[in-house]
Amino acid sequence: MTIDLDAIAANWRTLSQQLAGDAECAATVKANAYGTGLAETADRLHQEGCRTFFVALPEEALHLRETLPDVTIYVLDGLFPGTAEIYAAANIRPVLNSVPEIEEWSAYCRAAKTALPAAIHIDTGMNRLGLLPDIFTQVMADDYLTGPFTPCLLVSHLACGSTPDHPLNRIQLDTFRAATADFPEIPKSLANSAGVFLGPDYHFDVARPGISLYGGKALDPGTNPMSPVVRVEARILMVREVVERQTIGYGAAETATRTKRLAIVAAGYADGFMRRAGSSDQRPGGFGWLDGHRLPIVGRISMDMLALDVTDVPETAARHGVFVELLGPNVAASDLAIYAETIDYEYLTGLGRRFHRHYGPLGNRQDDT
Template sequence: MSTSQTLSFPSPLYGGRLTVDLQAIASNWRFLNGKTRAETECAVAIKGDAYGTGQEKVAPALFEAGCRTFFAAVPTEAIQLRKILPGAVIYALDGLFPGTHEHYLAHDIRPVLGCLEELEEWTVVCKAAGRSFDAAVHVDTGIHRLGLSAAEFTSAMTDKDLLGPFRPSLIMSHLACGSAPDNPMNRRQLDQFREITAPFADVPRSLANSAGVLMGPDYHFDLVRPGISVYGGQAIETEPNPMAPVARVEARIMIVRDVPEGDTIGYGATQIARRPLRNAVVAAGYADGMLRRASSTDDRPGGFGMIGGYRAPILGRISMDMITLDVTDVPEHLLKRGAFVEMLGPHVAASDLAAYAETIDYEYLTSLGRRFERVYGPLT
């Protein structure tokens, strides 16, 4: 299958443009794969439309790079992914929705069974067929979201009457504090996962997300399932991000105007011009994934864009369809009507924007709006 990156001709009808670099995504996956032990498989989490980058294009690029196991979230994501990748192993992280097992079987989707009720329902299906259908079993080691408790897991895995012919294809858990490697929670979860799964070492095991991959081989087991790092995000907050950026958001300049000293900018009059300003209004807003929490006020700076190497701070509130930028110190020849401003990308890291918005880069990537023109090609 081809993953060639042919740039489409830019359309003047779009207010913004989202460029996704498929080769950078594939390169990030190969980097992470190279960090694992030789016997460890490197899968990928591709939920949330490949973290906002577009599953339809990204999945084939990752498969071509060598990835063979993919983790979607809900069954509809997994079924769509199956249409794209007929030869891949596909798990649905959100588990087995009640009464839907026929859809999982019809599309060869493996649910990640996260509670006793799901496990019991799946084993009934296996008993009726007299065979084991592939599924993962999720054991909770402290995050207290999905997953059987340690006691439930041990009891279920040793109850031959309960399991019948079913044998898990994977045992997994999930790190709660991987973004902070020094947090003692990581070691507690690792020790607990190793202890409770040791009697079942003949079943492949998985604990590591992106941060777990970067924390070293103790966390790798038989399969790792990175997500945010594949898409250029920062998995570990306390260290430089080694991943290549994969996406760039550019917003079109609609108007450049003067703002007299003392006037206010935007909804709520939350920011006053402390000097005569030049501002540029660009065609992107929170409806496009530019989070409103990154707005600027007199008391708190907001995010920024980049124009030809010049930083342009956000002025006032981000609105649904527009952002106002301070371009007072940007050369006039860069401020032509219709020109593009980088709002996220190689020069405006999603993690930096996330800090202004008091969130994480995951939210920025998965929130990228559908109004942008989507282009697949290199960012440089």
């Protein structure tokens, strides 16, 4: 698994340049920076100029704080019960998602006699975390609740940002504007990766892209402007011939329609290559890449292996021990996701622990040892 940190930094620059006015481009580095390595990725983004980071869990925030002692860190999943002292000691900002979280953070700040910062999440239509707009208005009017701490960011999250024409995008934007109109002095954040591309109306003060940093496709229509940042390769264990009418793999899911050469590759669903992306007689599956050739997956993906059709690849190229690309510049995670009936987020964050991780340009592969 090769991870190009410079490509991640370049994607961050591209996103920053999309933002209107003085909007800040933060970075969402939850889930081990979408599988690319939290410490390594955040450090490279910091070198590039990123100063604000979003994670999901307090454990991620603490790990990030060890790497970057001076940056701003928000925990999207909020204030976990009994952890206010830990957040405060590490200078971590919770995104307060409910009245009980606000009560606990307020009580801690009141007892500590310190107005610590925190974000407040407004639910504008996602129906997941966050305060409904009328509850948010009541909370902000209650000095006992919000007086002891400093609301430093007002946050909401787009439910359908990847579909630019979806009417809920405009509804959420209007709801967010209306809810926050009385608080012009507090910075605001609505745009995830998709929101960056929806235009200036969605940018506000802080954008918090995630998937686009890692080369993923933020918008469903159109082409992906982001650079790939990950290449995953696995070895060919053997090349074998199957003749017409023979079946391949578990469940005899696919039957050869002609004599084929198959490369059996050392990667499977234990490594994050989803079983749903296998093929059968009824449907095609995903693909790999070798020497300029697109290699269809043949049959079911098993735990540790998958089969690729190398019939049209020269035998000198498709041979024992050679690496094939399973994800990368030629095999986009968003393309694989179509076959697996999922999204590229799941592919990137689900890549397994058995890969040898190497940081460097995608054009340079480590040797075959």
